[in-house]
Amino acid sequence: MAHDFSLAKCKTKATYSAKLKKRQKLDLNKIGNHSEIILKTPILLVIKLEGIEIIVHSYGELLFKNCDDFSLMEKLAEQIYSIGLKK
DSSP states (O other): OOOOOEEEEEEEEEEEEEEEEOOBBBOOHHHHTTTTEEEEEEEEEEEETEEEEEEETTTEEEESSOOOOHHHHHHHHHHHHHHBBBO
């Protein structure tokens, strides 16, 4: 199932961010179970997928660090949203 999100370059940082069109909560524990966790806090996760560091906010925003591969970021965002969106 495709999720409705936008992927764009951040205004302030040299990163890309994915945001859900409709604000939804992400289940950080579920996402953490499917990825390498670098940092875990109650409101966000920093994970590594396919060599890319991604900051996952519980409110649904994803920040991709040091990545310019748009199609890879879209694929990873879709993967994270598929795992973490609360049903």
